[in-house]
Amino acid sequence: MPKLVWLIGGEAGFGIREAGVIFAKACSRAGYNVFGHVEYPSLIRGGHNIYQVSVDDEVFCQSRQINLLVALNAETIERHAKELTENGAIIYDSDAVSGASHENNIRSYPIPLSALAKESGGKDIVRNMVAIGASLSYAGLDFSFLEAVLKDEFRGKGQEIVSINLIAARKGYEHASDNFRDDFKFQIKARKMSSNRLVLTGNDAIGIGAIKAGCKFFAGYPMTPISALIHFMSAHAKEFGIVFRNASDEIEAINMAIGASYAGARSMTATSGGGFSLMVEAYGMAGMTETPVVIVEGTRTGPSTGLPTWTEQGDLRFVLHASQGEFPRIVAAPGDASECYYNTVEVFNLSEKYQVPAIILVDRHLAESHMSAEKFKTGERIPGHILKQEQLKRMENYRRFSFSETGISPRSVPGMQGGLFIANSYEHDEYGFYSEDPETVRKMKEKRMRKMESLIDEIPEPVLHGSEDADITLVAWGSTKLPALQAIRMLAKEGIKANLLQIIYMWPFKAERIEKILRNARQTLIAENNQTGQLAGLIREKTGIDIPNKLLKYDGRQFYAEEIADKVKQVLGER
């Protein structure tokens, strides 16, 4: 279990998430890794919201148990007191909650959050800041970490807001320092600060990656869990010379992105499975017209509207096969915030180079959880793949869809002299003219598909995390990587050697390397956050290997590391 696991709970509208992120950042600045996990229902006010922060030297995922519970209402205690470890503590608003139970050596720290909030001159909502202040004190960290974060967070909202929040936090901090300070057993100490650490979500990292990759056009339609990405792009559009369009629907969004890309701007859209359903037809058009476009698909619990604010990995097969007919495509499923950044840059480059649509598949757990990451290496030069006017001038009889060896044909864009062509959703010849001649049809299909051959060499190999020598090889993708990594560390402590085969690129699929790793593994276990084992099916289809041990979870929640570790032990015991 991490050094400290903190959880704040209350009604929607209480500023739970905001508080959680600030607490996480303060701990990060104190030299720790953090994982911030949010749970909220699909309504705007009144439902029960929580935010959990796990703090440790290394931490990858949410925790099953907590040490420090912050209850802004009584419901939080009812629901979460049972998750407290021995010697855990409850901070509760003594103005709002009558008292907390004391089983299992649970300490309770009543703090007049409402009164202190009022004293700070803020609205009732700044209770959350008082609570963070108190939390930091119990955690044993200096107030300066929090102060710095608060200044940065609220700077944009003006001096008054900054100071109200600071006062509130300080009041909480001081109240806590004055009461029961040394009673709390899970104090952490600040460590040498690394200035190289970020705390961010998958959405955030994709947004930064997209901007870095030269995304110039973004059209989207709000949908959990990628609304935050949409907001991020919108907020930064002007600054980075991007056109952001809040489309009328997803069909408009993707068709606009394809139009913009065709005309020469790197383009992107983002949606969840329901919105992607509406993009399916245009996705195929991008494939047929060889127009690059990047689509972020953030999955939530399906099918259909499902559970908008909960997680699942149920759309893998869907995005792999969406749209009629066959065309080359890229599907990448990063597993943490860093990968979200680097894969986004990579996928933008590949999509443009190979002139294929590309999907970045993330799940709501990855899209919306905050996690620590090394600062990204952002120095990379982004290569452009569109013909220059001079190059085009030197070409005679330009054929946009020439039957090139690699399948990649040099690409002009509208406005260029000598580069006229038809981007045609009908099957076509090298110029883009409609053609139903069987030879042309076959050759054009082969030309397009040929791109997959060099593409598969260019994408990175799947990663084997941990030592080659392991008793068991876990297989996971997307955010399941996170509890799997945590589980490996847990198991190591018990002397069980496990490693993890993480698959990011789903299409094209690096079957050879994956087959080799799996065939060499002493034992295998695949964990997926879905009901049918979609990656397991894909692996069997591509390699023939049937992974007999499947751990599937599909109740809207990502695995706890313990669940994976327990299953490993069970599998190894069975051997």
Add this chain to the structure above:
Amino acid sequence: MPKLVWLIGGEAGFGIREAGVIFAKACSRAGYNVFGHVEYPSLIRGGHNIYQVSVDDEVFCQSRQINLLVALNAETIERHAKELTENGAIIYDSDAVSGASHENNIRSYPIPLSALAKESGGKDIVRNMVAIGASLSYAGLDFSFLEAVLKDEFRGKGQEIVSINLIAARKGYEHASDNFRDDFKFQIKARKMSSNRLVLTGNDAIGIGAIKAGCKFFAGYPMTPISALIHFMSAHAKEFGIVFRNASDEIEAINMAIGASYAGARSMTATSGGGFSLMVEAYGMAGMTETPVVIVEGTRTGPSTGLPTWTEQGDLRFVLHASQGEFPRIVAAPGDASECYYNTVEVFNLSEKYQVPAIILVDRHLAESHMSAEKFKTGERIPGHILKQEQLKRMENYRRFSFSETGISPRSVPGMQGGLFIANSYEHDEYGFYSEDPETVRKMKEKRMRKMESLIDEIPEPVLHGSEDADITLVAWGSTKLPALQAIRMLAKEGIKANLLQIIYMWPFKAERIEKILRNARQTLIAENNQTGQLAGLIREKTGIDIPNKLLKYDGRQFYAEEIADKVKQVLGER
């Protein structure tokens, strides 16, 4: 090669298809099996159209060579004379075409089609009837067969039209009988007529099946290759108490069908891949709300708009995995007109019984080719699966989505007393109320998926055509069944024993039986009309078996039997 292969060609607008169907029916009435194959471009007038009829005791598909070519213009001769066998003949319009070449002992029969058409008092278009008349005479069949067909075909259009067409056909017949009659070497003789034979397309058979199955609501949006099905349903709606709606788009079509089904009418829609792309979101809603609905997906050459009037089997994986999340569904891909009828009835029943969306996947070759079929056995009683008001009254505390053992929960429809519920695209509890409780979520997902367990037992086993004892087992689906069957007969003549594993139900997938057949096969070859071997992939995913010999064709055309037979010989030779 079949006893007689006849081909008529000319411009779009010349009545090529009409002529072909009539010729096919006349031959059918003369006691033969027929296969009618149409080729036409995606434009309304002026493009080159052909219709080919193969006639034999048994015939399953189009033929590579022809014996009797009817040329309504010179282009037809240019393009198709080379397909004539030795001693083949060309009937051409001596008023329109200057002459035909005489290589390879090809006979040419100039007939003044235009003049005879004019003499019959019809417009220029009745040239096609003159040509059929002449063809029938050369084929050695009595005029009475044609006369009967013409009377039936044109009855609806009034006596005058009937008689003009009859006169035209007779003039052609007589002119031919008076000239070169005995010169033609491929005469067939009328045989004992069976009154039990139909000549129809996959579209036609699905339409009849749907009406038989009690389809009461149909909403569609025109799209090749299922427009003819839409027209069929529209034409017969009033007569059978069906509401047909020409929707504004495919999204409207499927959502209306789901609404109608929810309210108690068996409902259906039909589209091609591009339109299905737009239906994907609602498809998932049907899964989530457990609303039966039948969707016909007629594939054409993809991706995207592709080749609207050409064939392909490129959408198998797409329909299997369409829509976000996981839910039970049925996907059936019939292989000939009879199967189109029986599978449609079956799928309607299963969809209603199991309360799942169902797809009938056909390709353009099956949807639009005419073929012989035994008259359908239409006596079956269609069972209803909706609760009766009396039953509902006896139920206490009715829960529409009760966690039943089979996963099937008794279903009420709006208007019934005591049956209130929410059909909810959000995840829900047994009453349909939104629920994000992890236990409820898990149980509801399991309940829905549980239906697949009984469903897989209820669907028919995959068919092994031909003898168990074979040198090679072919695997095929959809209309590829047809050339595969023909190839088996060809091979048999050369002493090669081949049989055919035809897979109709793709979801659920009868993996056990398929695995058994394939493991027992001495050699296997899979033939698919697509670029990536989608069924081969599915088989590997579900059984682990990799079929090494794949014959793939993806130029918009279905296989010729010879192509499959040749590949078989190559594979067996390689052994």
Add this chain to the structure above:
Amino acid sequence: MKIEDFDLGTQARWCPGCADFNIWVTVRQALIELNIQPHELLAVYGIGCHGHMANMLKCYGFESLHGRSLPVAFGAKLANRNLNVIAVAGDGDCYGEGMSHFINTARTNADIALIVHNNMVYGLTTGQASPTSAKGYKSKVTPDGVFDVPVNPIALAISAGATFVSRAFAGNIPHLKQMIAEAIKHRGFALVDVLQPCITYNKINTYEFYYKRVYRLQDENFDTGDKMKAMEKAFEWGDRIPIGIFYREERETYEESFPQLKEKSLFEQGISNVNVDRLMEEFV
């Protein structure tokens, strides 16, 4: 019938003070006035805050997809023309995602009452600008304000051929009730565009905003049969905002156009023994 007969007794999922509560109350009042029983009513919802009503209003409910309440309702109405069918939608839902259905269902004159919770914002996805947000409206997706002119649902409905076109304000419950009741009674497609303050996200179109501006067309002796007058009023939006019936016309409903529905609804037609032998004759 009393108002509780339509209450599922579940916990509300709206922000306290949200005008969606008013609509919920009012719909029930109208149903009672019309003497409709819960099982005789089908309400089809889109996805959005408005759709939360599905868990609260006792009747046959269909919580469909974002933007798709109308075609689902339309299909259901055709299957069982005896049902009272209402569609409950949001502005993003109906005038954005579902715009095409809005126009194309209006054209059919299917007998459906459409109630749009028009709060000029995407409520459930936390306050983005919607198609009815005013030009200049700032939100997370329009940091520099909306550039487009807003959708004008009244003008579009009239242009599309709707036979009952009305607007109400969720702050005026008696009038809202009247509009909803009239819309349900109306034979054909009936729109009630409800000005619905979203107290959490829309700081412009508040109760206050409307209290100051709305006036009732009926108070001005307005002729609801004059399309051009209706159009003029449709474009009135400023210091004065008209509510009431803009336009009303009698026309055959879509369902009535089908001879095959004269006797029995589709649901009532037998399926066990359809005879298709005649059909096969076409293919001999």
Add this chain to the structure above:
Amino acid sequence: MKIEDFDLGTQARWCPGCADFNIWVTVRQALIELNIQPHELLAVYGIGCHGHMANMLKCYGFESLHGRSLPVAFGAKLANRNLNVIAVAGDGDCYGEGMSHFINTARTNADIALIVHNNMVYGLTTGQASPTSAKGYKSKVTPDGVFDVPVNPIALAISAGATFVSRAFAGNIPHLKQMIAEAIKHRGFALVDVLQPCITYNKINTYEFYYKRVYRLQDENFDTGDKMKAMEKAFEWGDRIPIGIFYREERETYEESFPQLKEKSLFEQGISNVNVDRLMEEFV
């Protein structure tokens, strides 16, 4: 520039005598008049007979999807605001499948000229009724005639906020040319709804039908700045059918609203070296 400069020299794919030929000829005439070069023009097509023009008109062409010409054109215009962008659509394409884009793109006032080949029928799929087919129109999908009232593109475009709304008749080439040229010149969203006889399938709305009925609004000294007058004319359809400009207004275009497009088009902005280090600071 001559008319052949815009001719790809391919074989036409339309029925001989189809009014699509007239539109094709006229578009080229208008381009010459406006002195636009082939490479400066992007034409985005829907799927239908109208879309066959893609293979014939020499310029950058995008044959998109059924119903989707507008959003593709809109995206392209935003990426490169220096391009002349036209969208060529069909009535099924634009007023059925693409209805939502029609309304929602009009609202933005993006600088796109939309030319709709309105033949009141689905040509390419062999003659089914379309959203503009008259009530009662019989076709394979409407054996008892269309039940819906037809879409009124002019009224909808005005209601949606289009800044240039016109109708032309493919049988009057000089007038059609004028409308197309004006629409392309217009700064903002411009509709030319072209009455286009489909000689193969539509036996009602023929050349004859229109020759007898159309008259030019300009001949009546019509005020194109009066929205309500425009609406009145929009509903005139019978013995007299108006063609010409119904409504015109000047408004900032969508592209002009973006400060980030003032200097350079998106296409011209560099991508090789975007500095995102500042962005990372938000996440410390």
